[in-house]
Amino acid sequence: MTRQNTPAPLTEIWRGSLLESQHHGHAVVCNGKGEIVHSWGNPDQVIYPRSSCKMVQALPLLTSGAAARYGLNSEQLALACASHNGARIHVDRVSRWLDQLELSEGDLRCGAQMPRDKEVMHGLIKTDDSPCQIHNNCSGKHAGFLTLAQHLGAGPEYVEIDHPVQQACHEAFEEVTGETSPTYGIDGCSAPNFACTVTGLARGMGWFASAHTRSTRSDEAAVQLRAAMAQHPELVAGEGRACTALMRDMGGKVSVKTGAEGVFVAILPEQELGIALKVSDGATRAAENAIAALLVSLGVLDKDSPSAKAYMSAAITNWNGIHCGEMRPAAELQF
Amino acid sequence: MTRQNTPAPLTEIWRGSLLESQHHGHAVVCNGKGEIVHSWGNPDQVIYPRSSCKMVQALPLLTSGAAARYGLNSEQLALACASHNGARIHVDRVSRWLDQLELSEGDLRCGAQMPRDKEVMHGLIKTDDSPCQIHNNCSGKHAGFLTLAQHLGAGPEYVEIDHPVQQACHEAFEEVTGETSPTYGIDGCSAPNFACTVTGLARGMGWFASAHTRSTRSDEAAVQLRAAMAQHPELVAGEGRACTALMRDMGGKVSVKTGAEGVFVAILPEQELGIALKVSDGATRAAENAIAALLVSLGVLDKDSPSAKAYMSAAITNWNGIHCGEMRPAAELQF
Numbered sequence: 001m002t003r004q005n006t007p008a009p010l011t012e013i014w015r016g017s018l019l020e021s022q023h024h025g026h027a028v029v030c031n032g033k034g035e036i037v038h039s040w041g042n043p044d045q046v047i048y049p050r051s052s053c054k055m056v057q058a059l060p061l062l063t064s065g066a067a068a069r070y071g072l073n074s075e076q077l078a079l080a081c082a083s084h085n086g087a088r089i090h091v092d093r094v095s096r097w098l099d100q101l102e103l104s105e106g107d108l109r110c111g112a113q114m115p116r117d118k119e120v121m122h123g124l125i126k127t128d129d130s131p132c133q134i135h136n137n138c139s140g141k142h143a144g145f146l147t148l149a150q151h152l153g154a155g156p157e158y159v160e161i162d163h164p165v166q167q168a169c170h171e172a173f174e175e176v177t178g179e180t181s182p183t184y185g186i187d188g189c190s191a192p193n194f195a196c197t198v199t200g201l202a203r204g205m206g207w208f209a210s211a212h213t214r215s216t217r218s219d220e221a222a223v224q225l226r227a228a229m230a231q232h233p234e235l236v237a238g239e240g241r242a243c244t245a246l247m248r249d250m251g252g253k254v255s256v257k258t259g260a261e262g263v264f265v266a267i268l269p270e271q272e273l274g275i276a277l278k279v280s281d282g283a284t285r286a287a288e289n290a291i292a293a294l295l296v297s298l299g300v301l302d303k304d305s306p307s308a309k310a311y312m313s314a315a316i317t318n319w320n321g322i323h324c325g326e327m328r329p330a331a332e333l334q335f
Numbered sequence: 336m337t338r339q340n341t342p343a344p345l346t347e348i349w350r351g352s353l354l355e356s357q358h359h360g361h362a363v364v365c366n367g368k369g370e371i372v373h374s375w376g377n378p379d380q381v382i383y384p385r386s387s388c389k390m391v392q393a394l395p396l397l398t399s400g401a402a403a404r405y406g407l408n409s410e411q412l413a414l415a416c417a418s419h420n421g422a423r424i425h426v427d428r429v430s431r432w433l434d435q436l437e438l439s440e441g442d443l444r445c446g447a448q449m450p451r452d453k454e455v456m457h458g459l460i461k462t463d464d465s466p467c468q469i470h471n472n473c474s475g476k477h478a479g480f481l482t483l484a485q486h487l488g489a490g491p492e493y494v495e496i497d498h499p500v501q502q503a504c505h506e507a508f509e510e511v512t513g514e515t516s517p518t519y520g521i522d523g524c525s526a527p528n529f530a531c532t533v534t535g536l537a538r539g540m541g542w543f544a545s546a547h548t549r550s551t552r553s554d555e556a557a558v559q560l561r562a563a564m565a566q567h568p569e570l571v572a573g574e575g576r577a578c579t580a581l582m583r584d585m586g587g588k589v590s591v592k593t594g595a596e597g598v599f600v601a602i603l604p605e606q607e608l609g610i611a612l613k614v615s616d617g618a619t620r621a622a623e624n625a626i627a628a629l630l631v632s633l634g635v636l637d638k639d640s641p642s643a644k645a646y647m648s649a650a651i652t653n654w655n656g657i658h659c660g661e662m663r664p665a666a667e668l669q670f
Contacts, residue, residue: 020383
């Protein structure tokens with residue numbers, strides 16, 4: 001494979017009267033039966049969901065009985081699905097979670113990352129401290145992995161591809177996407193990230209969105225996870241982040257999640273719809289713009305809400321605060 | 336205009352065995368006569384050069400006689416063409432330049448910007464200080480604008496479109512690109528940025544590259560500016576930046592410059608060639624990758640040099656330092 005198959009226009013960057021840059025990609029909306037309701041670009045494009053599938057990776061934590069055994073609350077479930085800012089609200093809760101497991105920061109395998117949260121980052125800089133693994137945006141997911149590993153009595157190297165934790169994630173991933181994953185990559189946090197088509201990812205989100213209409217253990221887990229995300233938008237990302245802002249503005253009715261390299265997904269339980277999109281060039285700004293446009297088009301996000309204004313019709317200003325241009329969704333995304 | 340005309344593949348992002356993301360765009364190589372020698376994508380695509388045309392914006396500073404009158408040295412000329420990190424080597428020199436003009440930071444119109452240089456940025460954070468306009472990556476260009484404004488006896492609002500400084504920049508821009516600019520946008524630093532085709536920008540760089548074969552005042556200015564950039568690569572950008580690393584590895588023989596939204600240019604005096612490229616989606620990583628590939632293909636950058644390894648065949652590693660994938664130029668750029 002050497003070239004993406006006909007990606008569709010997603011996002012336009014205007015400066016003055018000129019279209020300065022443009023993003024293309026693939027987007028699919030699936031219903032609860034896994035049928036495509038809308039699509040743009042190539043629905044069969046194989047992608048890595050990256051962090052957008054954290055709610056899928058969290059399923060075995062619940063279906064195994066680990067979450068119940070350790071009495072995990074909705075905040076912990078939201079953190080298991082999070083790419084967080086490393087703010088105090090995140091770091092403190094993950095620290096307590098590790099305490100609960102009688103484990104420590106050194107048991108994580110996600111690597112140390114400078115947190116995005118300004119207060120915590122500036123605090124580290126002011127004291128010449130280095131960030132630790134708890135600051136890593138994936139530390140909640142990894143606390144979930146450690147909980148499952150402990151529940152299963154499995155070894156400490158929980159990010160290895162043949163570890164029971166990752167085998168369980170693999171199985172859950174193929175179940176909800178309805179596909180055999182053709183390959184996997186190593187993610188930023190060292191966990192395997194299984195590939196699927198954009199349709200497979202949208203099908204998985206449609207499965208989450210319709211889980212309340214079914215009653216298996218997996219379905220109950222899906223309802224718990226999507227509700228935890230929507231209930232704690234600040235834990236899933238943090239201040240100034242698209243996931244948090246969009247979920248707040250949709251009043252707990254929709255769960256959304258970003259992934260690296262331009263992926264975004266959404267779970268719409270009332271409509272029993274799932275969305276997945278991938279920006280071909282990997283740009284986060286376009287993924288945020290396109291998901292906001294699709295949420296507005298599907299009637300779950302008010303076009304005058306703060307997050308729609310921030311991400312869908314975003315003003316581009318310069319160092320003096322002068323309005324230089326704007327980011328707009330392609331006309332095709334507005335239906 | 337609603338869509339870029341057939342951009343060509345420029346850069347591939349691989350993770351494991353999967354092409355995760357891909358960048359497309361337009362690139363042109365012109366000779367000293369302004370003829371196209373090579374092209375990829377649409378040579379007629381209209382773009383904003385953004386900061387890649389700072390050496391063009393600096394021409395009137397020399398042709399007007401201002402640089403000679405104020406005795407500007409090669410460091411100042413390099414800074415006039417720079418998008419710098421706001422490191423001490425940059426900030427100190429721009430401060431002294433303003434002193435020389437008997438002006439102060441408040442006379443700049445570029446806006447305050449947190450510097451990219453880690454030492455200076457951490458210093459500001461540690462003392463709870465805010466950055467000032469001298470930290471702005473464009474402060475050298477603006478010191479040049481102020482010098483020209485003073486020389487011309489023009490008013491203080493030197494970024495306004497009808498100010499003599501911007502009129503002179505406009506004239507120089509159309510002269511070297513060989514085009515009538517169809518429009519302009521307001522840049523990050525509030526100065527007008529004139530649009531041209533990718534070919535126009537490459538023609539301008541070819542004009543710079545062949546200036547030593549001609550002898551007008553503009554040609555002499557071009558030779559001085561391109562030499563100042565190549566002689567002081569650390570002043571044009573800074574540590575950890577592609578412009579600086581590439582110019583260092585080419586031993587002062589080639590001048591290169593990046594611009595926001597995925598633009599990169601190069602001036603090759605020995606070959607009398609100019610390069611301009613624009614990544615359609617605006618990604619800097621792809622512009623850096625593509626220019627490195629073209630410089631290797633044109634025989635002026637060693638493929639085993641540190642900058643070629645960093646930008647052309649760049650390993651993608653994660654928070655644990657694990658190799659997850661790599662960035663590669665499209666096969667079409669390697670000839």
